[in-house]
Amino acid sequence: MNTSARYWREIPQRYRLEAGKCRKCGKILYPPRLVCPDCKGRDFETVILPDEGKVVSYTIIAVGPTGFTDETPYALGIIELPNGVRLMSQIVDVDLDKLSVGMPVRLEFRRLQEAGKSGILQYGHKCVPA
Amino acid sequence: MRDVAVIGVGMNKWGELWEKSIRTIFVESALEALDSAGVDHIDSMFIGCMSSGLFTDQEHLASLLSDYLGMNPVGATRVESACSSGGAAFRLGYIEVAAGVSDIVLVGGVEKMTDVDGGGATFALGTAADAEYESYHGATFPGLYALIARAHMERYGTTREQLASVAVKNHANGFLNPRAQFRSKITVDQVLNSSEVADPLRLLDCSPITDGAAAVILAPVEMAKKLGQPIIKILGSGQATDTIGLSSRADLTYLKATEVAAEKAYKQAGIGPNDIDFAEVHDCFTIAEICVTEALGFFEKGQAAKAAEAGVTARDGSKPINPSGGLKSKGHPVGATGVAQIVEIVEQLRGESGDRQIKNARRALAQNMGGTGGSTLVHILEVIS
Ligand SMILES: [Zn+2]
Numbered sequence: 345m346n347t348s349a350r351y352w353r354e355i356p357q358r359y360r361l362e363a364g365k366c367r368k369c370g371k372i373l374y375p376p377r378l379v380c381p382d383c384k385g386r387d388f389e390t391v392i393l394p395d396e397g398k399v400v401s402y403t404i405i406a407v408g409p410t411g412f413t414d415e416t417p418y419a420l421g422i423i424e425l426p427n428g429v430r431l432m433s434q435i436v437d438v439d440l441d442k443l444s445v446g447m448p449v450r451l452e453f454r455r456l457q458e459a460g461k462s463g464i465l466q467y468g469h470k471c472v473p474a
Numbered sequence: 475m476r477d478v479a480v481i482g483v484g485m486n487k488w489g490e491l492w493e494k495s496i497r498t499i500f501v502e503s504a505l506e507a508l509d510s511a512g513v514d515h516i517d518s519m520f521i522g523c524m525s526s527g528l529f530t531d532q533e534h535l536a537s538l539l540s541d542y543l544g545m546n547p548v549g550a551t552r553v554e555s556a557c558s559s560g561g562a563a564f565r566l567g568y569i570e571v572a573a574g575v576s577d578i579v580l581v582g583g584v585e586k587m588t589d590v591d592g593g594g595a596t597f598a599l600g601t602a603a604d605a606e607y608e609s610y611h612g613a614t615f616p617g618l619y620a621l622i623a624r625a626h627m628e629r630y631g632t633t634r635e636q637l638a639s640v641a642v643k644n645h646a647n648g649f650l651n652p653r654a655q656f657r658s659k660i661t662v663d664q665v666l667n668s669s670e671v672a673d674p675l676r677l678l679d680c681s682p683i684t685d686g687a688a689a690v691i692l693a694p695v696e697m698a699k700k701l702g703q704p705i706i707k708i709l710g711s712g713q714a715t716d717t718i719g720l721s722s723r724a725d726l727t728y729l730k731a732t733e734v735a736a737e738k739a740y741k742q743a744g745i746g747p748n749d750i751d752f753a754e755v756h757d758c759f760t761i762a763e764i765c766v767t768e769a770l771g772f773f774e775k776g777q778a779a780k781a782a783e784a785g786v787t788a789r790d791g792s793k794p795i796n797p798s799g800g801l802k803s804k805g806h807p808v809g810a811t812g813v814a815q816i817v818e819i820v821e822q823l824r825g826e827s828g829d830r831q832i833k834n835a836r837r838a839l840a841q842n843m844g845g846t847g848g849s850t851l852v853h854i855l856e857v858i859s
Contacts, residue, residue, distance in 0.1 A: 400726070405614060406672065407616065408612060410594070412612040418612060420621070423721075432721045445625075
């Protein structure tokens, strides 16, 4: 069993989509980091990610890992936001046959798992067609 | 730096080895390697293993294995780099001999994956992805490679049939390998109609869950010359990293760590991709072999799938890839895979590969990667006489 700290320490980025913007080169990093991989800068300001983007690639997972086996089949995608940030997200409330690369999506705050290894409800973003 | 040779190899039959423990399957392969080298002592050993903890509840593995091999008190180090743990262990063994710190080093790789159920194995393998930002959202390894496959299909027009041809070719090779887990020929139709795992990838696009081990013995070339067998010299070694999170990569189809590791190995060897006679590469999924053979410089970007379908990478093609059967057919005990690639290359370069022998091969390349390419090892070997 994990402690709950592993879960709540990620809440700012998972619930509010907080990212780090490098003050030296302007790159936006999600999740936030301590060092910019592009310019090695260490000074960041917190920015909130936009909630709309488009699908870069997607898959429909038929065989899920522990914790997700009851949800199959589900769609998982890499989403690119207008500021260039990419993140991984499930794509829900969509006919799985209608998924396509380039389709516009909106990030919504959703429940991800009933009870993860911390034994608590797990929340974060999922995408819906925009 | 001293020149280093592989003087012995060992590998047991891979598969679901219910009756054998992780220590037993390692010791079997290690003894075979020691015997084939004709040595009765080693100066140290390196063990590639991804997750003996999650698969068998056993950490502190290197000391356990040196004990059961009867080699205590030699120095023993376990190396973890997800599915490239074996390749990483091989590089460290090579460096230790090249540096003159040790003369005879055993490099082993081992994974015992069937002591947990399917969900447990999927979970353990999933720890090679970004736990908080990929696995948290329900990503699986087939799922991550499916994202790469879809991107390759969209960008280059790669087809499902072309991907399937990689699995068909590797099974045709593994059919001739007595140590392979799946010695069965398959067809493109069988791949396309196998059960869905992560669209567009299906079951027969995926490497299996496997128990297995492999081991090699390294020594200075000067010492190898006294043994009276063909000398298999390590010409180049390269290692590189990339983001383990796929969403941090600008181009999903490009395996940067593989390209960088290969550039380092080619530079050290003083040769290029056209000088490689055949290669053992990390085909954990059919799409992986496509992206890898492009990153190694064997094919232009976007052209590897067409080449595979045309037979260029078959055993009798101009650039044979995975004559062993690859991870797909031979099996993929993750920590052992990188070492087993070296075993295949050494046997091929010595002309000991029987029915699947590549004719007139003098130089070969091994590419072993972790996760979706977050870590990569490339080694180039040559037979000298
Ligand atoms: Zn920066």
